[in-house]
Amino acid sequence: MSSEAAGGNNIDPNTMSIIVTKGTLDWAYPPFILGSTAAAMGLQVTMFFTFYGLGLLLKDLDLKVSTLGNPGMKMPMMGMHMGMPNLVSAIPGVDRMATTMMKNMIKKKGVASIPELREMAVEAECRLIACQMTMDLFEYSTDDMIPGLEIGGAATYIEVATQSHINLFI
Amino acid sequence: MADHTLDAKGLNCPLPILKAKKALKEVPDGGTLEILATDPGSVADFEAFSRTTGNELLEHSEEGGVYRFLLKKTA
Numbered sequence: 001m002s003s004e005a006a007g008g009n010n011i012d013p014n015t016m017s018i019i020v021t022k023g024t025l026d027w028a029y030p031p032f033i034l035g036s037t038a039a040a041m042g043l044q045v046t047m048f049f050t051f052y053g054l055g056l057l058l059k060d061l062d063l064k065v066s067t068l069g070n071p072g073m074k075m076p077m078m079g080m081h082m083g084m085p086n087l088v089s090a091i092p093g094v095d096r097m098a099t100t101m102m103k104n105m106i107k108k109k110g111v112a113s114i115p116e117l118r119e120m121a122v123e124a125e126c127r128l129i130a131c132q133m134t135m136d137l138f139e140y141s142t143d144d145m146i147p148g149l150e151i152g153g154a155a156t157y158i159e160v161a162t163q164s165h166i167n168l169f170i
Numbered sequence: 171m172a173d174h175t176l177d178a179k180g181l182n183c184p185l186p187i188l189k190a191k192k193a194l195k196e197v198p199d200g201g202t203l204e205i206l207a208t209d210p211g212s213v214a215d216f217e218a219f220s221r222t223t224g225n226e227l228l229e230h231s232e233e234g235g236v237y238r239f240l241l242k243k244t245a
Contacts, residue, residue, distance in 0.1 A: 037184040040191035041222045042245070110182040110209075120188050 016166040017046045019157065020053035025063035025102060025114065026073070028056050031170045032117035038166075039124030046164065047121070048157045050131035053170075054138065057130055057145045061115060064099045075101055122148060129156060172204035172240060173197050179208045179236060186212045187219055190241065194225065197243045202228065205239040212237055 016038045020031040031047060039045045049057050056063075067073055067084035074081035075098070088094060106113065112120075122128070129152045130145060142149065150156075161167045176193040178186035186207045197203050205216070213230065216239045220227035224245035231238050 033184050036188055040184075040188050041219060110180045110185070112182075112185050112188075117188075124191075 011163060011165050012044070013165045014043045015045075015164040016043050017048065017157070017160050017164040017168070019167075019169045020047055020049045020056060021051050021170065023052035023055035023063070025065045025099060027170070028063055028114045029117075031168075032056075032114060032121055033112075034168065034170075035126050036117050036121040036124060039121060039126050043166075044127075045121070045124075046127040046129065046160045048129045048131065048152070048160070050134050054131060054134045054140065056114070056118070057128065057149060058140075059144060059146055061118075063114060064095055065102050066095045067098045068095070073098075075105075118146070122146070127160075129160075173201035175204040175206070177206050178212070179206055181207065182209050183211050183215065187215055190216070190219070190239075194241070194243055199243055201243050203241045203243065205241065207237045207239070208235055210237075212239070216241070 016035075018031050018035055022028070031053070035045050035047050055061075065073070066089065068086055068089035070089075071083055074083045084094065084098070105111075127150065128148065129150045130142075132151050132153050135141070135151070142151070174193055174197050176186075176189055178189055181189070186205060186209055190203065190205050193203055193205075205212075213232075216227060216230065219225070220241065226242040226244050227239060228242050229238070229240040
């Protein structure tokens with residue numbers, strides 16, 4: 001059986017698409033790390049930003065983490081790893097504190113910032129597509145976003161996916 | 171002597187790879203890039219980077235917690 005008959009394997013293996021759906025500081029990492037790294041490894045990368053992920057394209061990023069409903073989030077504190085009970089997470093100021101802690105840890109451990117990773121993705125010519133429907137829904141205009149974006153919808157993404165060897169949903 | 175040296179000490183994944191990719195632009199074809207890093211994950215990552223991109227990993231070593239990689243620009 002030819003490789004084509006085995007399932008359309010005439011797709012360039014060095015192609016990747018990522019659907020980016022989450023817009024918190026922690027969830028901004030996986031798509032930007034994988035997108036920028038794949039591009040650095042010579043892959044042609046397309047990132048499609050939809051729903052809360054769309055906020056990651058705003059010029060002014062103000063990313064936060066929340067400990068609310070996030071029992072997997074255990075921060076190193078006082079020699080152990082501590083999670084936050086939901087009742088405490090709901091207190092005003094707790095998310096702000098958790099965000100500050102996370103940003104300090106990121107800096108201290110030499111982890112890239114999201115603006116830095118985003119810039120590297122742009123520099124490496126990742127194709128960035130903003131979801132038109134989400135822009136309408138949450139009332140954003142292209143003026144709010146970083147330059148160089150494409151605007152598209154579900155069909156635009158599906159076309160990309162049919163031409164990409166790796167397709168991720170984050 | 172490498173054609174170019176990148177100090178990626180103190181940087182965490184994926185910055186050593188991203189900065190190495192950038193630094194390779196400054197290296198002539200067939201030339202070498204030396205990378206110094208402290209991220210233990212960079213060992214597996216530079217091997218994978220080399221296999222995927224075709225840039226040859228000529229050497230890697232570790233001394234006092236500092237990893238040294240020598241990449242040959244072949245791609």
